Amino acid sequence: MSDEQGKYRPLSYFQLMEISLRELLVEKGVLTNEQVDAEVEDMRRRTPERGARVVAHAWVDSDFRKRLLENGTKACEELGLDVPALRLVVVENTPEVHNAIVCTLCSCYPRMLLGIPPDWYKSRNYRSRMVREPRKVLAEFGLNIPEKAQIRVHDSSADMRYMVLPMRPAGTDGWTEERLASLVNRDSMIGVAIPKGPAD
Amino acid sequence: MPENKFKPGDRVRVLKAYPPGHIRTPYYIRGCVGEIERVCGAFPNPEELALMRTGLPAQPLYRVRFSQKDVWPDYGGSAADVVEVEIFQHWLDPA
Numbered sequence: 001m002s003d004e005q006g007k008y009r010p011l012s013y014f015q016l017m018e019i020s021l022r023e024l025l026v027e028k029g030v031l032t033n034e035q036v037d038a039e040v041e042d043m044r045r046r047t048p049e050r051g052a053r054v055v056a057h058a059w060v061d062s063d064f065r066k067r068l069l070e071n072g073t074k075a076c077e078e079l080g081l082d083v084p085a086l087r088l089v090v091v092e093n094t095p096e097v098h099n100a101i102v103c104t105l106c107s108c109y110p111r112m113l114l115g116i117p118p119d120w121y122k123s124r125n126y127r128s129r130m131v132r133e134p135r136k137v138l139a140e141f142g143l144n145i146p147e148k149a150q151i152r153v154h155d156s157s158a159d160m161r162y163m164v165l166p167m168r169p170a171g172t173d174g175w176t177e178e179r180l181a182s183l184v185n186r187d188s189m190i191g192v193a194i195p196k197g198p199a200d
Numbered sequence: 201m202p203e204n205k206f207k208p209g210d211r212v213r214v215l216k217a218y219p220p221g222h223i224r225t226p227y228y229i230r231g232c233v234g235e236i237e238r239v240c241g242a243f244p245n246p247e248e249l250a251l252m253r254t255g256l257p258a259q260p261l262y263r264v265r266f267s268q269k270d271v272w273p274d275y276g277g278s279a280a281d282v283v284e285v286e287i288f289q290h291w292l293d294p295a
Contacts, residue, residue, distance in 0.1 A: 087240065089263075104226050131228065135277040150280040151268075158224045158261055158286035159243045 043116070050081055051113035051163055052184035054090075056177045059168040065092075072163065076113070083112045091154060092165045093194070098145045099152045100138065100191030101162045102130040108156035110163050114186055121190065131155060141192040164189050169197025201242055201257045205289055210236045212264060213295040214287060222250030225291045229283075233295045234266035237284055245288065260289040 011019070025031045054076060058065040068075035072088030088110060091099040103109065104127050109117040120126050129137050134151050138144070145151055154162045166188045172180060187193035206212060216231035224246045240263055244255025268281040275281070 104228070105224060131283050132272060133276060134281070147278050149278075150282065151277060152281075153283045155226060155229075155283060155285045157226055158240075158246065158288065160240055160261075160263070160286055 043111075046111055046113075047115045048113075048184075048186035048189065049181070050115075051110070051186070051189045052181040053177075054079060054081065054113065054163075055165055055184045055189065056181035058090075058165055059180055060177055065165070068165070081113070087160045088113070089154075089160045089162050090165050091152070091162060093167050093191070095149065095167070097150050097152055098138075098191065099154060099162075099164045100130065100134060101154050101156065101164060102127060103156040104128065104131055105157055108161060110161040112161075113163055114189060118186070138192060141187070143193060164191040166195050169195050169200065171197045171199040202260060202289065204239055204260045206236045206239075206260075206262060206292065206294075208236050208238055211295040212236060212262075212292040214264070215291050215293065217291075221247055223247060225287055226285060228271065229264075229266065229285050229287070232266050232271050234264040234270070234285075237263040237265040239263075240286060243288075245290075262287055262289065262292065264292070 022031075022036060026033055026036070054068065057079060058068050064075060064078070067078070068090050069092055072090040073083050075090075076083050076088060093099055101109075102121075107117055107122040107127075109121060111117070126137065131153055134153050135145060138151075156162055166184065168180070169183060172183070183195040183197065185193065185195070188195045211233060212235070213233045214225065214230050218230075240261040242258035243261050245259045246255065249255040263284055264287050265282050265284045267279075268275040268277060268283055269279055271283060
């Protein structure tokens with residue numbers, strides 16, 4: 001097998017395992033190659049732009065924002081975003097409360113809205129330290145939360161999935177939803193960053 | 201389906217138990233006292249699912265809010281900081 005630079009590399013243990021398992025499942029008629037391809041394609045289509053759309057809509061429509069905080073899954077369906085088998089809890093940042101998401105047990109993540117989690121989200125370092133010393137970890141991400149604001153860390157330990165609704169940056173009055181969505185990045189919906197406005 | 205024993209605002213203590221198997225109650229929170237933030241609904245018991253059983257009847261799942269100072273006595277941040285964890289009913293006692 002070749003790597004990205006076209007250099008030959010032997011298959012790793014897990015690559016070999018994946019190919020063997022996939023071929024067996026197809027051979028035994030449990031799955032078809034088309035189904036596997038369709039699932040991979042679907043995974044690729046899930047990107048943080050989906051989450052950003054939800055955030056921008058909540059910024060411009062306060063009724064939607066309310067519904068989103070009450071029942072994240074249902075509110076996303078309104079935007080045509082299907083989040084099956086995902087109980088989405090949206091937590092809102094305010095000047096008094098900063099939210100951040102972690103899964104200390106594994107790497108639970110709102111993939112339907114944010115896509116594939118970044119490697120650091122799955123690292124032991126982030127998973128163990130985010131609940132133990134969140135202010136230090138956030139500072140390492142370049143985010144210094146004032147001492148008077150409360151930090152609320154959400155450990156996705158079971159069936160819920162979490163997304164942070166960041167605060168709308170100043171200086172964005174009258175912006176379209178599309179333009180607002182362009183300010184919202186993945187990290188700000190995990191709670192390790194805040195969206196930057198024109199004044200920042 | 202087991203009835204909900206707790207409602208938002210109730211004080212609860214997480215069992216300090218270390219059974220074998222697939223447990224979704226993180227170690228660091230066992231034995232801690234917190235407050236029910238919300239009732240999430242009822243979900244198949246992951247400890248049973250891990251054994252290829254149905255996990256039914258579904259168990260009530262809660263979101264419990266803990267003060268960081270209670271979880272880590274030497275916590276370095278603000279006294280107002282909290283951590284919220286999802287915990288199944290059979291892991292909770294009234295506190």
